Amino acid sequence: MFQTRARTGILAATGLAVLLAGCSSAPDLTVTDPPPPTDPRDRRVEEIGSVFGPDGLVLFGGERAPEPGSGIGVNSYLWRASLDTVAFMPVASADPFGGVILTDWYQPSPASEERFKLNIFILDRQLRADGVRVAVFRQVRQRGEWVDAEAGAGTANTLEETILTRARELRVISQQQ
Amino acid sequence: MKKVLLGSSALVAAGLFAVPAAAQLELTISGSVDVNFGVVDEDGPSLVDAEDVEFNRRDYGGRTDVTLNFNTVATADNGLRYGSRINIDDSDDNVSSDGSIDSFNNASTFTIDEAWLFLSGSFGEIRLGDKEGVAPNFRLTIPTVGGGAADGDWDNYVGVGTPETGTGFLLGDNDSARITYFFEWEGLTAGASYAPASGDSLLNSTAQCRDTDVIFCADFEDQFDIGANYTFDFDGGSVIVAATYLTADSVSAEREDIEGVSLGAQVAYDAFTIGGFYVNSFDSGAPVDDDVDDFQRWGVGATYQVGDWGFGVNYLGSSNFDGEDGWAAGGGVSYNIAPGLQAYADLVFFENEATAPDGVGPRLEADDGTVFLAGITASF
Numbered sequence: 001m002f003q004t005r006a007r008t009g010i011l012a013a014t015g016l017a018v019l020l021a022g023c024s025s026a027p028d029l030t031v032t033d034p035p036p037p038t039d040p041r042d043r044r045v046e047e048i049g050s051v052f053g054p055d056g057l058v059l060f061g062g063e064r065a066p067e068p069g070s071g072i073g074v075n076s077y078l079w080r081a082s083l084d085t086v087a088f089m090p091v092a093s094a095d096p097f098g099g100v101i102l103t104d105w106y107q108p109s110p111a112s113e114e115r116f117k118l119n120i121f122i123l124d125r126q127l128r129a130d131g132v133r134v135a136v137f138r139q140v141r142q143r144g145e146w147v148d149a150e151a152g153a154g155t156a157n158t159l160e161e162t163i164l165t166r167a168r169e170l171r172v173i174s175q176q177q
Numbered sequence: 178m179k180k181v182l183l184g185s186s187a188l189v190a191a192g193l194f195a196v197p198a199a200a201q202l203e204l205t206i207s208g209s210v211d212v213n214f215g216v217v218d219e220d221g222p223s224l225v226d227a228e229d230v231e232f233n234r235r236d237y238g239g240r241t242d243v244t245l246n247f248n249t250v251a252t253a254d255n256g257l258r259y260g261s262r263i264n265i266d267d268s269d270d271n272v273s274s275d276g277s278i279d280s281f282n283n284a285s286t287f288t289i290d291e292a293w294l295f296l297s298g299s300f301g302e303i304r305l306g307d308k309e310g311v312a313p314n315f316r317l318t319i320p321t322v323g324g325g326a327a328d329g330d331w332d333n334y335v336g337v338g339t340p341e342t343g344t345g346f347l348l349g350d351n352d353s354a355r356i357t358y359f360f361e362w363e364g365l366t367a368g369a370s371y372a373p374a375s376g377d378s379l380l381n382s383t384a385q386c387r388d389t390d391v392i393f394c395a396d397f398e399d400q401f402d403i404g405a406n407y408t409f410d411f412d413g414g415s416v417i418v419a420a421t422y423l424t425a426d427s428v429s430a431e432r433e434d435i436e437g438v439s440l441g442a443q444v445a446y447d448a449f450t451i452g453g454f455y456v457n458s459f460d461s462g463a464p465v466d467d468d469v470d471d472f473q474r475w476g477v478g479a480t481y482q483v484g485d486w487g488f489g490v491n492y493l494g495s496s497n498f499d500g501e502d503g504w505a506a507g508g509g510v511s512y513n514i515a516p517g518l519q520a521y522a523d524l525v526f527f528e529n530e531a532t533a534p535d536g537v538g539p540r541l542e543a544d545d546g547t548v549f550l551a552g553i554t555a556s557f
Contacts, residue, residue, distance in 0.1 A: 029301040029360035035314050035406070038350070039290075042244060042264070044519075045209045045556040051517035052557055059204045 074099035074122040077174075078132050081166035082120045085159065089118065099123065105139070113141045114149070118159070127167055134159045202260075206557075208245035213324060213521075213552025214238070217334040220545055240333050243267045243287075257298050261306075264291035291352050301360030301368075307352045310370040311359060312423035315404030317441025318344035319478030320450040322487030323511030323521025324552055328476070331507065331525040331548040339544075340503025340529035342493035346437040347458035347472045349400060349423045351375060359404075367405035374398045375425070397435045397462075400425035414446030427462060435461045453477040460498065469498035485513040503529040514553075522551040 036043045052058070073096060082101055083094070090104040099122030107115040117137040124131035136151040136159070216237040243266070250260035265287055293306025308314075321328050332339050353375055359368025375397045404421035418441070425435035436459045443452030458472040478491030492506040507525030514520055528545040 027362055028299050029362055030299050031297055031302040031359065031361045031366070033361065033366070034302065034359075035311075035366065038309050038313050038316075038345075039244070039264075039266075042246070044211075044554060045207060045244070045246075048209075048513065048519045048554060048556045049516050050207055050557050051515070051555075057206045057557060059206065 073097035073125075075125050075127050075131060075167070077127050077167040077170045078122045078124075078163065080170055081163045082122060082132065084166050085163045086118055086120065089116075115139050115146065116151070120163070127171060129164060132160055132163050132167075134163070202249055202251040205248045205250075206246065207248065208243070208265075209554055209556040211242045211552060211554040213240055213330055213550045215240070215331070215334045215548055215550030217548045218546050219335060238334060240330060241267075242330075244290075245287075257296060259294070259296050261294040262291065263289060266290040301358060304357040304359075304370075305355075307354055308357065309350055309352050310355060310372060310400060310402030310423060311357055311368045311404035312370075312402035312421040312437065312439065313345060313350045314357075315359075315366070315368065315406050315419055315421050316344070316439045316454070316456070317406065317417065317419040317443055317452065318454050319476045319491050319493075320443060320452050320480040320489065321478060321491060321509070322480050322482070322489040323509045323519065324523040324550065325491075326478075326489055326507035326509035326523045327491045327493045327505040327525055327527075328478070329507075329509070329523050329525070329550075330552075331505070331523060331527070331550060334548050334550065335527065335546065340505060340527055341472075341474075341495045341497050342476070342503055342505045342527075343474055343495070344454065344456070344476060344493070345474075346423065346439070346456060346461070348397065348435045348461045349402075349425060349437055349458075353400070355400070357402075364408045365405060366407075368403070370400075370402045372400040372425075375400065396428035397425040398428055400435065414444065416442070416444050418442045431465055433460045433463045433465055437461060448482045449479065451477075451479040463498055467498075470496065470500045472497055487511040487513075501530040503527070517556045518553070519556075520551075520553045522549070524549050 036046060050057070079096060079099065083091075086101065086103055089106040091101060092104040093100070093102040095101075101118075101120040101122075103118045103120075105115045105117050115138070117139075119135040119137075121133045121135075122131060123133060134156045136156045138149050138151040139146040140149040141147075214237070218236065245265040247263040247265075248260065249262075250258065252258050267287055289307070291306075291308050293304050293308040295305075296303045319328060324330055327342065328344060353372040355370050355372035357368060357370035359366060400423060402421065402423040404419065406417055406419035408415060408417045410416075419439070420441075421439045423435070423437045427434045437456065439454060439456040441452065441454035443450060454474075454476055456474045458474075460469050460471065463469045473496045474493065475495075476491060476493040478489060480487060480489040482488075488508075488510050490506075490508045492504065494502065494504045496502050505525055505527040507523055509521060509523040511519055511521040525548045526545075527548070
């Protein structure tokens with residue numbers, strides 16, 4: 001008898017859930033964190049992680065698939081576009097796998113009273129508008145000493161847009177070849 | 178300009194997707210190879226005041242376990258996520274084909290353990306195929322590290338007197354063809370599932386047997402599961418509680434219907450996690466003419482993670498239809514050597530109360546012993 005009642009309750013609960021889900025004003029019930037596998041061994045695979053990263057070995061498809069011809073850890077077009085954009089500056093460090101380019105201080109002319117330094121971070125394998133971040137550092141000379149000063153408003157944004165434009169050009173060129 | 182670029186990038190992305198449909202599907206392979214070696218010091222069950230039963234078996238050995246998962250996932254233009262999972266395991270090498278215990282029969286026969294597909298969206302998620310129901314899936318057990326200590330592989334090194342500890346339901350944990358629906362909402366995950374039979378076919382349900390006991394098997398049908406867990410965070414930690422229930426009809430009129438309930442909770446704070454659970458399978462599958470006790474399992478555990486090291490202690494207890502108690506308690510340590518590579522070691526003590534069959538004859542003394550095992554897992 002108890003089982004019959006329980007079964008009726010289960011069916012009612014299931015029906016209610018389905019009705020709620022089908023209702024146009026229903027809340028968002030998207031499952032973002034499904035229960036872990038029941039098998040302890042499968043759970044351990046999730047806990048230990050994978051030598052191929054959290055998703056395991058991706059054979060095809062997916063955002064982790066690198067761009068064709070890319071031998072680096074980040075988007076190759078963004079990487080090359082970043083190097084092109086800062087080609088006039090001395091590069092202190094460039095890590096193609098981490099996607100980090102650090103320039104040295106650049107002084108437009110020996111007589112210039114200001115100098116600049118850039119940190120460029122490429123954040124994605126995909127060619128995306130938010131896939132690159134630029135940090136601009138500026139110093140001015142005061143009484144023979146270099147002191148920190150604020151970079152011009154929008155300088156970093158302009159540089160990001162320049163890099164993205166160049167990346168897009170490189171991609172178009174690549175597709176035409 | 179950025180907006181223009183954003184638009185351009187979207188066009189580029191659209192161009193990327195304008196390739197054959199197969200390229201939109203993501204296929205991943207994951208799995209693990211786990212190897213451990215262990216030694217056991219075990220006193221077999223014996224008659225009162227009699228010599229211990231001699232077992233013609235080894236007191237040390239090794240074990241290998243392999244699991245392989247093929248996962249596909251894709252997103253349709255309307256936002257529907259769909260995909261499948263195929264889980265391949267080497268079969269349980271603890272039970273020979275004739276049902277006898279053979280802890281060191283390491284012949285590996287690969288079988289498809291789970292095979293199911295899913296449809297997911299703002300309505301929640303629907304799963305169809307060979308998979309356990311939400312009662313075992315949503316069930317909370319105990320936190321563990323490495324090999325799992327009392328919730329690990331130690332019982333593969335033990336002989337006849339293995340206590341019936343564990344974290345699962347006595348019956349109903351099986352992967353059957355079923356339909357499952359569940360959803361997330363404000364920290365609550367809840368769902369229900371239905372399986373027509375305990376096997377894949379309505380006409381030929383597969384008998385599900387109690388662990389390592391071929392005498393105790395039961396066909397059952399029309400299994401319903403419900404389950405829910407709720408998570409809430411507090412400053413520096415989180416709490417998760419879960420409750421699940423399952424019920425099914427026994428095909429045989431000589432066996433009781435299947436029923437089970439589980440309750441569990443875990444608290445994580447800083448690097449510590451503690452948790453406990455209780456599972457009652459009532460008289461699931463027992464002969465209807467027998468007046469039996471409820472089959473119950475319970476356990477508590479705690480873990481501490483510091484860097485690549487993990488430490489855990491836990492305890493599992495059980496009480497079977499005959500009222501016989503069993504327990505296993507242990508501790509374990511794990512070390513992450515590299516991403517996807519973990520070494521571990523477990524020390525487990527156990528005891529299994531035993532009585533003569535059907536209460537006839539002198540009572541047997543308990544079987545007890547100690548298992549030490551060490552192993553390594555590579556996951557990919």
